[in-house]
Amino acid sequence: MNDSTERLDPALAAGNRQQLAGYRAQHFLWEVEQGVATVTLNRPDRKNPLTFDSYAELRDLFGRLKYATDVHAVVVTGAGGNFCSGGDVHEIIGPLVKLKAPELLMFTRMTGDLVKAMRACPQPIVAAIDGICAGAGAIVAMASDLRFGTARSKTAFLFNRVGLAGCDMGACAMLPRIVGQGRASELLYTGRALGGEEGERWGFFNRLCAPEAVLADAQAMARDLASGPTFANGITKTMLHQEWAMTIEQAIEAEAQAQAICMLTEDFNRAYEAFVAKRKPAFEGN
Incomplete structure (x- = not known):
């Protein structure tokens, strides 16, 4: 225990410091090793879509990371060769068409709060992206600090394909800062998929990796960051x-x-x- 911890008032520490290695995730996989937490979206049969429950749990968990003493970097990935296919068509899109404005705003604020929590947590977030990375999945990738992709990854901000605006979860603010205004406009107006090699040229991906190595490479980067200041x-x-x-x-x-x-x-x-x-x-x- 270092001197600063010993000097810290126990009541202050209790409210502002916690360990998350033992957190038991309900709607995705979570593990912590060598100061690196790995979040794995784990519905491979559906290309790892998000649900109301997983949105809320991810929002709350990233919010808690600002108090974590045993997590110093985070990796986000998907199981089964895909990152995330976005919001689940049957468990999110279907119910949304039946809701009134107050409930719809509750949902869109919840999804935005996930991005806010990702940006507000002090740990660098490295996304390991293979295969499909679409809709809200593309947003989660965008909200990460670093993105490792593969040549076969396909990233699509496909909101207009379902009759929605491209201004979702901060995309119109953040994506132009990553790839530039013109390129962001193309992706958000058309909803087309950005391939891995094109994504690296555009600066969306920091690097491309072999599919079998992308997670390990992302975790290695996260360990380097976790061992730093x-x-x-x-x-x-x-x-x-x-x-x-x-x-x-x-x-x-x-x-x-x-x-x-x-x-x-x-x-x-x-x-x-x-x-x-x-x-x-x-x-x-x-």
Whole structure:
């Protein structure tokens, strides 16, 4: 136990620090190893669609990650050679056509809250994407920090194919920042599938991997991130997200304040001592 934990008031720790390695997921698979949590959407017979229940559980779990002391990076993937086919046609789309406006808004806010929770959690999220990545699945991939794909992956923001606008779960704000306004417009207006090699050229995918290696490669990246200065990584993620709405002057000042906070960490001191001793620093996230 480090000194900062020993100095922390137990009541404050109880409300703001928790371990999630033992979390028992109900609607997907969840495991934690070496500080890396892996979320596996696990309905391979249907290409891993989301349901009302899985949406809500994912939203709540990503919301809890900001308090986790034993998870420092997250991998999101799908079982059976596909990532996620979007909202389940029978368990979501069918019921939605029968709902009135208040209930429909409850649903769309819930789905948006999943993206908010993914962006607000301090852990970097690496998506391992093979096969079908469509609709809400494409949004989950978009909301991740890094995306590892395969040549056979097919990513489609297909909302207009079902008579809906492309402005779903933050797509019109986030996708143009990843691939550019013109390319995002094409994907959101047409709903066409973005192939793996094209997706890498466009910058949607950070890299392409062999299908049998994409999950392991994503987990290796997540382990590298989890072994780094995790407090500082969380600040980086926060600033990458918040600076979208800042002027350059505001961003420079916000980064000055954020970096000054990081300079107070033990990890900053550890890095200096390791440099002087000519060895690799062992970061502890404090």
